[in-house]
Amino acid sequence: MLKVIKDMLRFDTRFRIAFILLSLIAIMVLLSFVSPYSPDKTFEVAMDSPPSVEHPFGTTSRGQDLFWWMTYAVGNSLLLGVIAAVISRFIALAVGLTAGYRGGWVDRVLMAINDSFVVMPLLPILILLSFLIRGSLTVYTLAIILGLFGWPWDARLIRSQVLSLKERSFSRTAVYSGASSWRISVNEHLPFVLPVVFATTINNMLWSIGMEVTLSVLGLSDLSRPTLGTSLFWANQHGALVAGIWWWIGAPVLIAVILFIGLYLLMTSLNDFIDPRTRLRLMGA
Amino acid sequence: MEPLLAVKDLRAYYKTELYGISRTVRAVDGVTFDLYPNEIYGIAGESSCGKTTLIKVISGNIRNPLKIQSGSVHFKAGDIDRDMLTMSADEMRTMMRWKRISYVMQGSMSVLNPVRRIIRTFQDIVSTHRGIKDRKLFLDETTAHVRRLGLPSEVLHSFPHQLSGGMRQRVAIAMATIFEPNLIIADEPTTALDVVVQRGVLQMLKEIQQQSGNTVLLVTHDMAVHANVADRVMIMYAGRIMEEAATETIFQAPRHPYTQHLISSLPSIGERRQRAALPGSPPNLSDPPEGCRFHLRCPVAIDICKTVVPAMRVLPDRHRVACHLVEGPTETPQEQPDATMTESDAAVTTQEVR
Amino acid sequence: MKKFLLRYLIPRIVQYLTVIFVGVTVTFIIPRLTPSNPVEAQIAQITSSGSVDPEAIEHLRKALTELYGLSGSPWDQYLAFWSRLVRGDLGPSLSSFPTPVSELVGRAMPWTLMIMLTATILSWIIGNVLGVMASYFPKNKAIAVVDVLSQAVRPIPYYVVALVLLVVFSFSFRIFPSTGAYPIGMLPNWGSLEFIGQYFYHAALPLLTIVLIGFGGWFVGMKSLTSNIISEDYVVYAETAGIDRKKIMSQYVGRNAMLPQITGLAMSLGTVFSGALIMEVVFGYPGVGLLALQAVYRNDYSLIMGIAIYSIIGVATAVFVLDLIYPLFDPRVRYE
């Protein structure tokens, strides 16, 4: 594992950049555990002071130190992304594998529903849903909701992967070796399906963290919890842009850019690395 | 007679690098041969013997990671008398492609643009090389050309997916011959086809060659096809030429142990004597054996075969054999021995293979 | 023709109806699965602003229950839901009572669609053209810059990109207006040149945003498609035949790589539409997105419901239209 990271750091610029950016994010998340300020308290520091040595990102009109608030925000946003990704992975795998392996009318029905969700504009539906439960909305419930809606694209990908694997001769060899369908999926197909699952995980995290930003800006989330979205919500509420408190908008935007570009580059570089074709080429095929 | 195409000591390698691991596949490694006007020259060999790479070089399809290490491909016909490897992409396009050298690719199923009618590809080719002033005239000429080759003119107005595989391969041959080029390269033209269709396609190719007197370079792994179509045959193994001779000689009096084995193992209807199988398998070209590349599988190998690359011997009737057991004058210039590997090559080919 | 109808058209129509069916059903089920009761929430909001006669509240409760289609068994509600939908009657908006929801959405939708469709087509074309060029001229510096730029913008959430562009172009440099589709005080009048000019002036930044975010995806997709297609036999063949490189790029590589991109466009319209809504929120553009924001702020449940349903129908229809056009580009579908 360490060797892999070392190799990729040496030979893949994208991975190098991703590594640096995500290290910054990781440091921020860790710092939140030693934060001198509680994220729930307001008016602990002077209001509206621009970035300084004491307050690296400045302070807000709510009297909060923006840097330390952002350390919580990044952590919460990442947590939301991970939960949503894990939940949607389970659904995507279940739907994709079932449709791919069962085939026939099961496949047709599942894919008709799946494609409907792919095509549908999800934002209005998410607005409706969050609107109805906004009283009881927490980071966790929002993560679960996003997880429940974030699977269709990936289920489709997994299904098509399974369909092509099923057609390959080695699957039939496994059948005639007396292997059970369960063993065939695990031994023969998983090494090909896992890279797809992995790549889509990061992609899905990007999607759900972005969606949280959107819903929060509309006021449809737990606004007392710091996240990338609620940071922007409060900045908007206090008219930070008009009032010239640029750092209040700037800090979350900067962090978001670092986080998203970092994750995206990590995904593309890992994508190439865990592609079975790369593995085969590295083995000398 | 002067050769139409003279390939001299050609070395073409694939060089790749992935996460710090470099590999050099020495697909064509010191190949010398001549093509003459008005002949069908066959290249035979197993998978990964280098024949496909050789064709890529001759047809001017050198793309990464394929790199020319050394050698020349000299073309001489009409006003052209040059090494093709020194030509720029533009020179290749304006002087050589399709006017002088055309190409019938492997995989007739996929060489035609699936979203355009076939006439449009003809149109692209003709307008690039000759220009189309009068569309009606172009249509008439193309239709006449296609009909002359025994194809219905309707094929021109079809999409590729509407034609059968054999028909598509014939269309590809019609395209390759529209300007009557000096050299037609046919790379496994019938591999995916059924035997009945294969026979028809090869007959068409042979008829065209006989009528126009040009040269056809026919690449196929199927020795029986060479027996029936080619005038001369070259046998490749692991990136090198093992033997080259007139078809009759190759089949009736082969000298190289590899050729001898290939010929004697061919089954034929009406004869059931036991055919021996050759032990082992072709070497990995990213780490080829020293000496003769065939020595590991050769039933008659002697010590020298393990260390020294056999020189090409020239026997009567343009019969060339690269084997230490064959007596005869060596060809000049002598092929370079394996030791010409440059330092950088030595560094990158240390990849563990077996 | 009959075969084409049966093999191509009917599955598409079925899928179109499926999307609408699934979408409408989801929007029907969601409020009934959530613990909150929109009627009670509405009443709580009204009573909190002052004491109201309990009898009036009871009356209101009944009216709202009827209005939201919450009376009767779930199955009755579901059927009633469909029948109202077919009649195009989704009840009145509560915040702009008694304007019907369909009228409000109908008024906002053209603004969204105009800008979204223009921007989508633009970004699709720009992304695809640049994508083909990127893999065909890998050494071109300008395209390399575009490549990096698009890769950098692509992962960042819509809202953040829009916000940055708003700050840069209308706060820092004041090139474009920061809000609205036309100046405040002006009345929409498509006959007046001044209005049309103002329309384009106001639409420029939102348009730019969607294009900037959108083209990256098409660019990356096209680049990987073309890099695959470039090694397809028919391209290698065309190159060996010496056919003009520009012609190969457009007629051989582009034409074929375009087909999956059209399918991709159809599949991504929902996402693009969602993005357009976010853009409107940032730029205060008077489309469906802004309407949704207002509905959220004003607690207008029926309006949000209407927006969700009409958005689904609108996007599904657009996808269907695209599906109908597709055979024009792919002869294999047309002639099979």
Next chain:
Amino acid sequence: MTEPTNGRAASRSDQEVGLVIQGEPGEKPLFELDHVVVAFQIGSLLAQSKLIAVNDVSMTLYASRPEIFTLAGESGSGKTTMSRLLLGDLEPTSGEVMFQGRPIRDVIKGAGRKRFMSEVQPVFQNPFETFNPLRRVEEYLFDTAVNFGVAKNRKEAADVADRALKSVGLSLGEVAKRYPHELSGGQIQRVSVARALIPNPKIIVADEPVSMVDASLRMEIVNLFRKLRDDERVSVIYITHDLATAYYVSDRIAIMLRGFVVEAGPVEEVLVHPLHPYSVLLKESVPEPAPQNKEAWTTHITLGATEVREFARAGCKFASRCPKVMDICRQADPPDFRVGARAVKCYLYDPALHIEAAPITGVGTARVQMDALLEKGEPSPAVTPEKEDVA
């Protein structure tokens, strides 16, 4: 059959016509196909058409008479469908496939499936697809040994695998820890046969096992089949388009065309003196590896690829290309006519028609109007050779 073949007569060979042969007295045939038809529905639910991939095929195969049995034909002839039928992947649309005297649909029910697989094993066409490129090939040998109860654990399985590999001229030492790409096509194909041998099957169904193997390695596979038949008493169903290796290795052969077995019998007879005009054409089209006759092979004008609509036609599927075509050929499917030990589906051999037995030559000289190529009424197997595999 024009004559019933039931009941034993004085001479066994007297009773054997085409694909139906006799076993030991009282022996149940290993495989018995009785007028088997396989039809595929193709197209969507609303625009269906029927493709008959296997049409009225009967044959028997006995464990007491291990043999190499060739199914030969071009793409779209139904030979791959036949292999799937014998492997129990498919059930016949009509007719019956019996395995050891029981209908195959009963045999492969539930746990019986595994028992059936231990008797009938496949070898696939593409050696580089036979094994998962990301798994070591020996895993498949161990899996097979353990799953079929030949070995109790992996340690025992190693011995079993080694023994199986030795019987194909390899050893576990040569194969151990290797990935498919580290072996040659010929080696993998032999490992594939070794794996198939582990459960001690009575039949191996090999679908084009050498078509993707290099010439110098091809004979070792084909010779291996002979060895299996003679030493291990395993029958091999050899499915191929290559008549030369078919002749070299097999005992009986069936020539297939559009789902029909048009000619079947002992390979020496069928391939040396083919009777059906299609068999003649096929044999004439095979290039002989002898340059002496090259002029003949390349000067006859052969046919265009007019097979496009043949599936749909009534009567003999070869009628549109046949130089000896008669009116009756276009009206009804020819039945099997007996000629010696052969069965030939051609009216030329109908004793009732009293046709002079003249040798068929120059089948390839007829030219057929090629515009038929452009009709696309039926799915063309020439365009999509996998068509016969749609299920």
